[in-house]
Amino acid sequence: MKDHADILVIGGGASGMAAAITAAEAGSQVILLEGKDRVGKKLLSTGNGRCNFSNDIMAADCYYDADPLFVETVLGKNCVVELLEWLKNMGIDSKLIDGRYYPRSEQASAILDALRIRMHGAGVQVMTGEKVIYLRKIHDQFEAQTNQIIYSAGKVILATGSKAAPQTGSDGTGYVLARQVGLAVKKPVPALTSLKLNESYCKSWAGVRCDGSITLLIDQKETAHDRGQLQLTSYGVSGIPAFQVSRFASRALENGKEVKAVLSFLPDKTIDETVDYLMDRKERIGEYRLSDYLLGLLPKNLAGVMIRLSGIDKQIKVCDLTQQQVNRFASLLTSLTVSVNGTGSFAQAQVCSGGVTLESLDPVTLECKEMPGLYIAGELMDVDGMCGGYNLQWAFSSGMRAGYAAASSSS
Ligand SMILES: Cc1cc2nc3c(=O)[nH]c(=O)nc-3n(C[C@H](O)[C@H](O)[C@H](O)COP(=O)(O)OP(=O)(O)OC[C@H]3O[C@@H](n4cnc5c(N)ncnc54)[C@H](O)[C@@H]3O)c2cc1C
Numbered sequence: 001m002k003d004h005a006d007i008l009v010i011g012g013g014a015s016g017m018a019a020a021i022t023a024a025e026a027g028s029q030v031i032l033l034e035g036k037d038r039v040g041k042k043l044l045s046t047g048n049g050r051c052n053f054s055n056d057i058m059a060a061d062c063y064y065d066a067d068p069l070f071v072e073t074v075l076g077k078n079c080v081v082e083l084l085e086w087l088k089n090m091g092i093d094s095k096l097i098d099g100r101y102y103p104r105s106e107q108a109s110a111i112l113d114a115l116r117i118r119m120h121g122a123g124v125q126v127m128t129g130e131k132v133i134y135l136r137k138i139h140d141q142f143e144a145q146t147n148q149i150i151y152s153a154g155k156v157i158l159a160t161g162s163k164a165a166p167q168t169g170s171d172g173t174g175y176v177l178a179r180q181v182g183l184a185v186k187k188p189v190p191a192l193t194s195l196k197l198n199e200s201y202c203k204s205w206a207g208v209r210c211d212g213s214i215t216l217l218i219d220q221k222e223t224a225h226d227r228g229q230l231q232l233t234s235y236g237v238s239g240i241p242a243f244q245v246s247r248f249a250s251r252a253l254e255n256g257k258e259v260k261a262v263l264s265f266l267p268d269k270t271i272d273e274t275v276d277y278l279m280d281r282k283e284r285i286g287e288y289r290l291s292d293y294l295l296g297l298l299p300k301n302l303a304g305v306m307i308r309l310s311g312i313d314k315q316i317k318v319c320d321l322t323q324q325q326v327n328r329f330a331s332l333l334t335s336l337t338v339s340v341n342g343t344g345s346f347a348q349a350q351v352c353s354g355g356v357t358l359e360s361l362d363p364v365t366l367e368c369k370e371m372p373g374l375y376i377a378g379e380l381m382d383v384d385g386m387c388g389g390y391n392l393q394w395a396f397s398s399g400m401r402a403g404y405a406a407a408s409s410s411s
Helices: 014-025 041-049 068-075 079-088 108-122 173-180 240-254 271-284 300-310 323-334 390-408
Strands: 002-010 030-034 094-097 100-103 125-128 134-138 141-145 150-158 185-191 195-197 209-218 221-232 236-238 259-264 336-343 351-356 371-376
Touching: 002 014, 002 141, 002 390, 014 030, 014 108, 014 150, 014 390, 030 150, 041 108, 068 390, 079 094, 079 100, 079 390, 100 108, 108 125, 134 173, 134 371, 150 173, 150 390, 173 185, 173 351, 185 240, 195 240, 209 240, 221 240, 236 240, 236 336, 240 259, 240 336, 240 351, 271 323, 300 323, 371 390
Parallel strands: 002 030, 002 150, 030 125, 150 371
Antiparallel strands: 094 100, 134 141, 141 150, 185 351, 195 236, 195 336, 209 221, 209 259, 221 236, 259 336
16 A cells, blocks of 8 residues: 655654644645654653753854754754744744743643644644654655555655654664665764763762762863753763763763763862862861761762762861861862763663764755755754754754755755
């Protein structure tokens, strides 16, 4: 059995839905194939269910590895305004919180509902439970085979996402389909995920949340830095600063490099300022036992780890600390060096670094240079953004671009 359309969109995530709506509104007959029983599963979990879809600061350098010119071309100069308007025309007003855009209702489900209504209105035929297992081009027609049926079309937009959060449907089969039609794929690794540390004391700090910073060292070279709330876990460190540097750690570990992280729990202070601060503290609370030296400065479990790592008898009085011992504490608090031996799994990652290489795509149309009629949208490409709405902006912008180009092309 066969079904035919002008354009097949494979994948019903943010990028696929944006592509389908744009192509259908430009006059094409569109079938969207979604492997799961419903579209937009990942979208629902974004921003903790609130959907942080864009950011006030939008620039090519918010996206990693990718050629900045490619990213700039795909996003265009006014991508944030365009997305806000596009969503507003679906009834979704937005709200800016700490530089991040959310729907006014702060419900990802509102955006998904609006996209579904808009797809319906534009005449997009949405086929759920249709996981594409094989993609090929025969003469000027593409064939996408699911377990039930072969769909054919003159154009295909591949928008299958990455391998991150496979429970939402993006299980990496998109890379398989891309390779089936001859596209080069850079090996995906988890990004926007936690760091696993090789330190036995992690169990003791589990559950602590505190202000801090992470500097990632790859083969001893400072490679990435971020600051914010650290979430210390039994296996390492999570929270946004860990997420932001994780892509570099994943890739370096994949390439067999040494990865270390330098953690600061007093990110406002230099080591010298910390020494002065701790000396002042020594004066003020000299009668305390060492076990209470960091009282009120760090969460208790973290303070306990620091005291233990200092190697100093915790029963001594604070006033008896030597200058060298105070220096040692300053170093522990501002530059605790830890070994990173892994990152969170694909299931725990928000996005992937890697994917369909950009060299094979025209940035204006997102059409594959060697395979006319095939377009790529969203996270399937080798583009990953920072945490903060950049990945959804990429998914929506690239989806709209691919949808428009596919509908406008005469081939
Ligand atoms: C927990 C979590 C929170 C996040 N929060 C944010 C956030 O707040 N802000 C932000 O910018 N980004 C966030 N992201 C990242 C963002 O969700 C993704 O970058 C974005 O959704 C990617 O969109 P996409 O359309 O390219 O892929 P996806 O949303 O993954 O959609 C791909 C779709 O294709 C379908 N599919 C896959 N293979 C096939 C196949 N063979 N046949 C048919 N269908 C197939 C999948 O089922 C899926 O529905 C978050 C991610 C996660 C996991």
